[in-house]
Amino acid sequence: MTAPINTGHWLPGRCLAAAGFVVVALSSSSTGSAQTPTRLLVTVLDETGAPVAGLTRDEFTVRLDDVELDLAGVEPATTTMQVVAIFEGLAVTQQQLTSALSQFIESLDDASIVDMQSVDGELDAAIIEAIVDLSARAAPRPVILMLGQASEIAPSSLPSSQVRGRRRATDLDGDIDGLATSLREHGILFYGVSTAQVPLTNFKRLAAGAGGNFHTIAAPRDLSGTMDAIGRELGTQYILSFS
Incomplete structure (x- = not known):
């Protein structure tokens, strides 16, 4: 069974923080496209599995198929769900x-x-x-x-x-x-x-x-x-x- 497609949202991902830096690795097979996503919703965890707060743009690197993407901005996701x-x-x-x-x-x-x-x-x-x-x-x-x-x-x-x-x-x-x-x-x-x-x-x-x-x-x-x-x-x- 499938639901209607809504392209207005973000692509979700999970990653670990290591030595103060976060590397988000994407692949065409996981995203369904080789194109750069518009937005990416990221959960960042430390080595204990706890969420990491207070990260900035300089602490993120995003790669799609091993090619580093041009990251325009990073902001906390809205907490209203x-x-x-x-x-x-x-x-x-x-x-x-x-x-x-x-x-x-x-x-x-x-x-x-x-x-x-x-x-x-x-x-x-x-x-x-x-x-x-x-x-x-x-x-x-x-x-x-x-x-x-x-x-x-x-x-x-x-x-x-x-x-x-x-x-x-x-x-x-x-x-x-x-x-x-x-x-x-x-x-x-x-x-x-x-x-x-x-x-x-x-x-x-x-x-x-x-x-x-x-x-x-x-x-x-x-x-x-x-x-x-x-x-x-x-x-x-x-x-x-x-x-």
Whole structure:
């Protein structure tokens, strides 16, 4: 499934700061074009994974296919965001979820909007719905936040056809590359948190392809801290513009 293309947003990227300098390496295969992007939304992390604030133009180098680009300017990204949070199968209590959402919302500025979206059908369709929703709003900083993961009915060991197995956590199915492309084309970051102790390779690949991150936490008590960290990362990003 694909969503309509909106070229008015930026291309997202993640990189590490080393010795006070940031090198952003792009390739035609990752950007979908050999042309210089108009704007680049960059998340800069230190060696501990914490976001780095206060960087200036002189500390960035951007290369496309190993060719250094002419960087016109660097500025902090606006901290006002519109977030669609998709809740599906997150194994936490209502109190833990409410506390974590409150922590996340408090980490954003007062003008940010966070909407909850339920899943009615396939999860990849719900993600597409969120993409279309955020695109229709022309949101300046659109973000999809996945709370949980996909699920499936586990086969029952009982012989009766009337008995269904329990639901169990599973990875995202469908066209992951297509979803990542749609997210990038709309400038939508994709983040997620799950407590499921099963491989969630496709969720992590989707988040990485859209410039975000997908966290698997060891216990529900870690949810609030993880949500706060996501909010702080979103509030410490940069817009790079090119001449």
